[in-house]
Amino acid sequence: MTLTFNRENYANLLVEVLPQPIETEAEYQRVLAIIELLMNKESSGLEENRLLDLFVILVEKFELEHYPSQNLSTPHSRLLHLMEANNLQPADLIGVFGSQDLVVEVMDGRRSIDKTHAEKLSDRFNLPSSLFVV
Incomplete structure (x- = not known):
């Protein structure tokens, strides 16, 4: 559905x-x-x-x-908040980041959200990409 x-x-x-x-x-x-x-x-x-x-x-x-x-508030905390607010699991963002490993690295704060991923998150959440980059 x-x-x-x-x-x-x-x-x-x-x-x-x-x-x-x-x-x-x-x-x-x-x-x-x-x-x-x-x-x-x-x-x-x-x-x-x-x-x-x-x-x-x-x-x-x-x-x-x-x-x-x-x-x-940081790009990382905003992403975590949006995931929680939308009941999303890391697997739901594989299409944005390309792999489960990369999703986990971003969620753990070991990797920053780059411009390309910020644009994809912008499309995913219908928010400005600037919210996802420093």
Whole structure:
């Protein structure tokens, strides 16, 4: 069974949560609560996963601007987060990296994500490739 992205469902989710740049601590806490709900949902559709990705980007931007010394987000940690959020196993990324060994090396932090793999991750998660490179 192939899942398809439903634009109407996604639009309804957007209307429900009204994503926007985070400017206050209260907005930041609201978005973190939404992320937690989305991550703890037993069965997420493509639309909810895309919304989760959007909120993660908004949180990272806010944290970079407001908590620069505490920002520990790296391409590696972003990949691990996206894998967890999308219930992916290392084998699910063989198509991106080309081999199980390379996937394991990247996940273990022994190898950096290069530009080619960042582009493939960008396509896989529908996110900017810049999130996956230093």
